[in-house]
Amino acid sequence: MIKKLITDEYLYEEKLSNGLTVYLHPKPNFNQTYVSLQVNFGGRDFLYECNNKTWQLPEGTAHFLEHMNFENNDERLSDFFIKNNADINASTSRTTTSYYFSARTDIEILLSKLLNNFINYNFKEEMISKERKIIAEELAMSDDSFQEKAHRNLLKMMYEDKSIYSDIGGTKKSIKAINQEVLNQAINHFYHPKNMTLLISGSFDYDSIIAVLNNHPFTLFNWPEYHEVKRSVKVGDKRSKSSIKKAKELNTNIVEIGLRFPQDLIKNNKSKLYIINKAFQSLIFSNTSKFYKLLKMKNLYNFTFQAANLIEDEYGYFNVSVETKKPQLFIKTVDNYFSNISEIDFSLEKFIAFKRSEIGYLIKIFDDVKATHNFLKRLIIKNIDIVEYIETLKEINLEDLSIFLEVFKKENIFYFQYLLES
Numbered sequence: 289m290i291k292k293l294i295t296d297e298y299l300y301e302e303k304l305s306n307g308l309t310v311y312l313h314p315k316p317n318f319n320q321t322y323v324s325l326q327v328n329f330g331g332r333d334f335l336y337e338c339n340n341k342t343w344q345l346p347e348g349t350a351h352f353l354e355h356m357n358f359e360n361n362d363e364r365l366s367d368f369f370i371k372n373n374a375d376i377n378a379s380t381s382r383t384t385t386s387y388y389f390s391a392r393t394d395i396e397i398l399l400s401k402l403l404n405n406f407i408n409y410n411f412k413e414e415m416i417s418k419e420r421k422i423i424a425e426e427l428a429m430s431d432d433s434f435q436e437k438a439h440r441n442l443l444k445m446m447y448e449d450k451s452i453y454s455d456i457g458g459t460k461k462s463i464k465a466i467n468q469e470v471l472n473q474a475i476n477h478f479y480h481p482k483n484m485t486l487l488i489s490g491s492f493d494y495d496s497i498i499a500v501l502n503n504h505p506f507t508l509f510n511w512p513e514y515h516e517v518k519r520s521v522k523v524g525d526k527r528s529k530s531s532i533k534k535a536k537e538l539n540t541n542i543v544e545i546g547l548r549f550p551q552d553l554i555k556n557n558k559s560k561l562y563i564i565n566k567a568f569q570s571l572i573f574s575n576t577s578k579f580y581k582l583l584k585m586k587n588l589y590n591f592t593f594q595a596a597n598l599i600e601d602e603y604g605y606f607n608v609s610v611e612t613k614k615p616q617l618f619i620k621t622v623d624n625y626f627s628n629i630s631e632i633d634f635s636l637e638k639f640i641a642f643k644r645s646e647i648g649y650l651i652k653i654f655d656d657v658k659a660t661h662n663f664l665k666r667l668i669i670k671n672i673d674i675v676e677y678i679e680t681l682k683e684i685n686l687e688d689l690s691i692f693l694e695v696f697k698k699e700n701i702f703y704f705q706y707l708l709e710s
Contacts, residue, residue, distance in 0.1 A: 291675050297654055299664065299674060302498065306507045307482035307514065312497060313489040313664060315657050321395050321490030322661040324388035325402065326669060329353075329478035331382045331456030332519070338477050339515040346465040348458015349474050351380040352423060356471060357387070359415045360405050374398050380456055383600065384669050390658070395492050396500045403506035406484075409475055411468060420463050427457050434538055434706055439609065442544040442704040445531055446605065449522040481506070482514040485668055489661035521602040523551060529702055530619075534709040540590055541615045545622060546702040547695050549604040560688060561604070562672055563646075563680050565597050568692045570642050571634060573608060579625060583610070588618045599670075606695065615705055629696040639686045646681060 289301040300312040334345045358365045358378070369376040374391035391398055430436050443453035457463075488497060501507060554561060572579055573595035583589050589610040597606045612618045653659040667674055694700075 291673075293674060293678070294651060294654060300494070302501075304481065304501055304507050306509065306511055307480070308501075308507070309485045310501060311485065311487045311664065311668060312492075312494060313487070313660065314492060314494055315490050315660070318491050318657045319392050320390055320657055321392070321488065321492050322388065322390045322658055323395070323399060323402065323486070323488050324386050324661065324665055325406075326485045326487070326665070327385040327387075327478060328383070328483045328517075329474070330380055330384050331454065332451035333478070333517070334451065334454075336477075337518040337520075343473070343477065345474060346458060346470060347454050347462040348423070348456070349466055349470060350385055350478075351457045352419060352463060352466050353471055353474050354378045354380045354385050354387075355419050355423065356411050356415065357405060357409075359411065359419075361408065361410045362412065365401075365405055368401055369398065372398060376402075381669075382451075382456060386665070386669075392491075395488075396496055399488075399497070399500060400504060403504050406479060407506050407509050409471070411471060413468070416467065416471075420466070423457055423463055424460050427455065427460055427463075430455060430457070434535065434542055435609065438542045438544045438704055438706045439607070441531065441533065441706075442546045442607070442702060445528055445702050445704060446546045446548050447522075447603065448524045451519075451521065452523075452603065476512075477515070477517060480511060480514045483517070487661065487665055487668060489664065490657045521600075523603045529698070530705075531703070532705045532707060534707050536709045538706060538708050540611045540613065541708055542706040543610050543612055543615050543618055544704045545606075545608040546704075547606040547608075547626075548700045548702065549599070549606075549695055550700065551602070553691060553694065554599070554602070554604055560680055560684060561599055562670065563677065563684060564688050564691070565599060565604075565606075566646070567639065567642050567684065568689050569595060569597055569606065571638055571689070572629075573606070582621065582625065583618070586614075586617070586621060588612055588614055588621060615707060619703055619705075623701075626696045626701060627698075630693050634686055634689055636686055639689070643681070643684070650678065650681065 291299045291301065293299055298314070300314075302310040302312065304310060329350045331348070331350055333350055334347045336343055366376055369389055369391075372391070372394055374389050374394075376387070376389040378385065378387045380386075387402065389398060389402065440453050440455070447453060571577060574580065575593075580593065583593065589612050592609065592611040594609040595606070598604055610618065653663050664674065667677060
């Protein structure tokens with residue numbers, strides 16, 4: 289399948305005989321090539337259904353396995369890439385584990401090496417023990433961050449499902465339970481080509497890459513039958529809309545605001561939501577918005593003001609995080625602003641400026657192969673069709689933003705405060 293993105297930009301979608309979905313985006317005028325292998329397995333996946341049975345994994349298994357795959361079969365994967373002048377890394381999110389590298393030459397050799405790593409698995413016990421210590425240190429650093437604690441406490445109030453707010457790396461207790469048997473279960477259920485996607489962007493020969501993929505042992509391997517993993521998310525909240533904790537170690541007060549998307553909003557507007565929420569966030573929460581200027585005028589935040597959003601298949605939210613010397617006045621001001629949100633003038637002029645900016649950004653990123661790759665990767669992970677994305681961006685109008693007004697009802701607004709203990 290060939291998808292035309294913009295002028296002279298095409299995305300090729302192929303399905304290998306083992307079930308792996310491959311996306312190829314040739315950019316012959318560039319020197320660098322970026323490759324990423326996505327596994328539909330992340331920090332959320334510690335309670336799931338597979339082959340008509342309910343399964344459990346210790347929290348943090350996906351992240352742990354990501355680390356272990358760099359030590360597979362008694363070989364450091366990164367050493368090979370360094371010797372071949374290539375950068376390789378990996379990351380684990382709540383939904384996905386991604387392995388990625390970039391290089392200027394020898395793409396076929398490096399791609400082959402990467403895929404070799406996901407055919408057979410052999411992790412030595414001493415490496416598993418070593419990794420436990422490394423990840424425990426990472427978790428300790430996260431535990432020291434009051435910003436991380438504040439955000440996690442906010443999500444605990446907003447949702448009853450632990451998979452939404454638990455640390456992607458797990459806990460010190462959970463990683464102690466990760467052993468060879470646990471890793472094997474995760475590999476058997478999640479590390480199957482039908483549960484992966486491969487994206488390649490940059491300077492490569494299409495026919496050569498396809499030949500490598502079709503003839504690679506990863507493709508020709510006798511894979512077992514794949515059983516799709518099924519997940520369910522309980523999005524009910526804990527009923528408390530506001531919570532306060534105090535700590536002597538704080539340098540200043542931290543306030544986290546969560547605006548939870550109603551489920552109907554996500555289900556009924558999924559095709560547009562990914563773009564519209566960016567427009568809404570830009571108009572309401574950006575550094576040029578009336579909201580931001582109001583907080584600045586009243587001196588209601590110190591140096592830190594952050595606004596973000598997250599949209600998954602079954603839930604989504606806006607999140608605003610500030611450090612403030614006036615937490616109660618900040619919350620009162622925000623409450624008043626949100627309660628009158630429908631009266632705020634969504635300027636057509638500002639919306640047109642946003643839309644032009646987004647279209648300009650979309651065109652501009654195709655001048656940067658890394659930016660293009662990361663953009664396409666985000667859409668692939670979200671299961672958003674790139675052509676549909678472009679067409680939706682062209683068609684959205686100011687009236688489309690009105691669907692977000694219901695987010696600002698009191699039942700969808702949550703506050704968590706970390707206050708200085710006097």
